[in-house]
Amino acid sequence: MTDLVELIVRRTRRLPRPGGGAGETEVVVRQFDAVLMSAGFKLSREAMEHLAGRDEGTVVDFAVRVLAAVRREVGDHVRHNTYFKDFPGGVPDTLEFWTRCLAEALLDPVVAERGITGGDGLNLLDLPSYGRYLHTYEEMLAAHDELIPSAGDRVTLLHLGGTLEEEASRLYLALAGSTVPLGEDDADALRVLASHCADGPQPEQIPVREHRAHINQVRLASGKDLLVDTVTDVLRLASVLSGGSADLEPATRLRSPSRRARRALLAALDGVVAASPAKLGDVNAHREQWKRLGERLHPHEYPCWPHAARVFAVARGEERAPSLAARVQSAMDARDVLRATRILTTAPGLLFRSLDWLVRSAASEEEAHAILEAVENTVEQVSGRVLLSLREHLDNRSASRGGHRIFITRKSRAWKGPDNRAPLDMSLALRVCEILDAEVTRRLPEVDHLVIDREIWSVALPLSGKSSPSGFGVLPRGSYSPVEGNLLRFFIYWRQREKTTDLDLSALLLNDDYTYASQLSWTHLTEVGGEHSGDITSAENGASEFIDLTLGKLQQRVIIPQVHVYSGEGFDELAESFFGFMVRDARQAGAPFEPATVRMKSDLRGHGRVALPLVFLRGQDGRWRAKWLHLFLRGGVNFNRVETTGMTTAHLVGTIVDREYLRVRHLTDLWSAKAAKVTFLGDDNDAPSAPVTFVGRERPEDLPEGSEIFDLTRLSDLIPS
Incomplete structure (x- = not known):
């Protein structure tokens, strides 16, 4: 069962006010805050004051649930080991490493007895010491000093919200009423919240048809009338009831619904067609799915709904209804x-x-x-x-x-054509x-005082949530974000479900004209300014790989991190897989994975065999910034690696980087004409004394009560209906 506290914290960065009795738990709350800070989060002052007035049992239970949420957000809920225990130190030259693996195999009596070559010759990936951890997670941690805190470490504030029921209702109404299609994670959250909030306030409008299907699933279960006004609304609901997608892509293998559900679906269809026969034209877009649904609904058994039967007649070609x-x-x-x-x-x-x-x-x-x-x-x-x-x-x-x-599908598959x-x-x-x-x-609404954080200007407007994966610090495709710090570290983690799976993390380095310059991968462990943590070839209990790049040493201006499926399960089949990056300064030590240095972590869920999360670009001023891609390439079934996909990636990314995306600045510039007063965060302005409308990456702590906040957790709410 989904924990609502975790869901709300991860989705909104707000803390539902816990119940419980009164108490004095300031010490416990400060301990809670200290643990949060180790993961890069912190309680707002208002949250600390409220929690300090609750009893100890309530605070401890609440802290456990919140910590679980934020650790999962940044990827700290799993153990990140490395093949080379001292990484980024102790990474050998590639040829030296292979020679050492081969020598160890020759000295192994078991290997000597059975030999190290097969019918196809020597397979270096099968050497006994290759591709699997040779030390424990605890041994790896012991080889590293403690992380040295830095002023540049990320701190994400967690603000105090309303009660659990208030926050659940607020989030439900926001997701159901969103003007842009939700991503997979948010769609899952909508389904959970729709069930929890079935008897509470409902959205005045549900602009996106896919969202309506999820809500109709809950309404059907509770015996309420369905919200449908097109025949496709009914087909979407049938797809969701069969465990498929509300966007009808790919087509779902439809199941036979219960008798009560059949009656509800047919009654809904009958009402739509009776009110507007012209809507029969919509049947043609999904003709085969309608045929399959007709075989499961048995409309001939219900002569009381003759208009519903016409839908299936159109699907079979017995009645003409041009779209x-x-x-x-x-x-x-x-x-x-x-x-x-x-x-x-x-x-x-x-x-x-x-x-x-x-x-x-x-x-x-x-x-x-x-x-x-x-x-x-x-x-x-x-x-x-x-x-x-x-x-x-x-x-x-x-x-x-x-x-x-550039052609990009709703499933984030990309290719380039003339x-x-x-x-x-x-x-x-x-x-x-x-x-x-x-x-x-x-x-756009008229507002008294619009406060804008200029850092939000480089973020692309989220015109579809489907293009952005779930995770922490994830921005819409086309967004820019600055990269501050000298050391850039990529990481991936994956855990296989059934088949042995080898994912590979690579970094492709390109020249100014997007031609090949160099790379870091399992076949190229070291390069000027960079190290690879070593190749892991199986992830039954989970596996991680890292790449370090010292930005000041690089001559190239383009860095493209890539994740390849070398063999085994695809990104959409794995039990879990995600990518992220960290930023550190030159003096910081610490373990390879330190949650306080994580700037972004995104789930890898797509239908290609090569993932391109983002690209890093150095500007004319020497500063680095990331541009978000969220793309997948088809790749091969197996043996994908940077040597075979690099040229395709370079040509594709070069075209995408040149593409213009509509950014938040476009909207705030328009909105400024509707505001009585406009100020900018960070300028020398007097602190506002009355509620304001704020647009920025993160909510400041000291905004007046009653302010309207549009931060990264509410970015889609900026899109007018």
């Missing part, structure tokens, strides 16, 4: 842009998603004027996420990308951008 997309395609095939535009005005969201296509196809001023007029007349009916996505798209269409474009699209009429595109900005500004 809106098919009608648009027919008009475009006939080169009738005016007719296509008229059809699309009945579906404003699809109109805006098709705008590039329409503008490219416009062959006269009349057609261009009709498109612009359709945009102006329907812009108020389009979601804020679609408006901002189109704005970002138009920014990139106006720039040259060397004749290439850009054969005709150029846009940029005067028309500019006018559309003005309309989009004006509409987004109109939807």
